[in-house]
Amino acid sequence: MVADPAELRGALVVVTGAAGRIGRCLVEALVSAGATVVGLDLARFCPPGDGRYLACDITDETAVRDTVARIVADHGRIDVLVHCAGLSAIGAFEDHDLATHRRVMEVTHFGAVAVTLAALPALRAAAGRIVVVGSVAGFAPVLGRPPYVAAKHAVTGLFTALRAELAPSGVRVTLVHPTFVAGGMTEASDRAPGRERASTGRELTPADVAAAIVAGIAQGRDLVLIGRTAWLSWYVNRLAPGLYVRLMTRRLRATGTAAGRGTPG
Template sequence: MAQRDFSGRVVAVTGAAGGLGRALVAAFARRGASVAALDVDAAGLERLAAEHGASGLLTRVCDLTREDDCRDAVAAVVARFGGLDVLVNNAGISHRSLLRTTRAEVIRRVMQVNFFGAVNATHAALDAIVARRGAVVAISSVAGFSPLAARAGYSASKHALHGYFDTLRAELDGTGVGVLVVCPSFIRTGIEQAHLGADGAAAQGPRTVVGAALEPDAVAERIVRALESGQSLLTVGRVAWLAWWVSRVAPGLYARIMLRQFRAEMGAGG
């Protein structure tokens, strides 16, 4: 991936009203980019717009599970800014429940948002990005390369992102378009404090984390710097690196650590 300067570039961020999304919007704006913030959360977008004042931020409500919403959102970005250089697929939801007790509709819902939402947005934006030799970013997770107890649907959705975007990178070789996949460890956001339960209903509860939770602003800066330097894979956090190696070298140990973590969460009322 070629090195990039974001001054004067156009960047669209999905899931922009959430913790990491808000941090990404701010990080790109600080570098002089024109930013489009996309999210299904209208109230969250209003708060984000108020934070950025007269900065020129474009906010748009967009349901990523709808292909027509994604096409309309990209058309609005191009109409406003004259093109699109970078798409950051950041939107996501989670669930927390053992697979044997989880309804299939919960797994389906997580896949629809986390995987097919990214597919829909990327398909809608790709021609515009190729035209400007831009970049596509997929926010994956530790769960994209290692299993994660009580989050089978979430892990499956993140594994799917790797297969899709690694293949897209290969197909775009020689076009000047970059594809970056990001695998952070635990981030201090609301994605798991408000998660789906086994029956698909929204649930609230604390979670335990391995190691210190990463701050959204710090993760966002790492992502933007990775784009600037032309990386294709970014693993963020010491825990992510440990998970990569332990899950491969000692998978039995990794499984026991995960189950111990899940039991701790349940004991905490998660």
């Protein structure tokens, strides 16, 4: 099990969504820590000529199985699996059709399911670790992105349950919840007119998130909250959920209008 910084050296780490903003920073941070990294993403996003990346559509179950088998054949093991892939959809509930809701869930939740199912034998053999890059939206309501909130709640709930199920086999689960990240993320459909991304508190950089993920893996942590807003949201939502909703709604609506960005919900 990867439980201290020294053990990242030589570890084989698979990262999904590896060509995204956070994904690329995470690949570099893990390599700097001494890990061997295999980054998975769609072929059109993978950096050309970079042997650390493999093209893989995580919504294609056959492609996932074949890619994971190739990784195990090439490297002999998987020590850490990081689920970094995800899609968002900005706007109110009715701004998006059912296909958009399904697409966000397919990538963010079911993609993680598919890759985990394929990689689990190798992770068990290595007594490895699964890392889920979640969000404040994974444990609390966040205005203006209901498909994303639904998908992040789903994947967070699944791997919270799997932590206890997998523990006897030596596989550990780390849940990572950053607050808003500068630049946002890929969206599942064209954004509705007037619906802009609002945020609250200091936005993190992708490098901030990557550094915190690497530290969480190295320290063997079960939960990593990144950013002051994430910490406040975690505790306020549990102790006073009504207060959390009022504060979140007020702040997100204020940032949406103050910056000339449409109210997100």
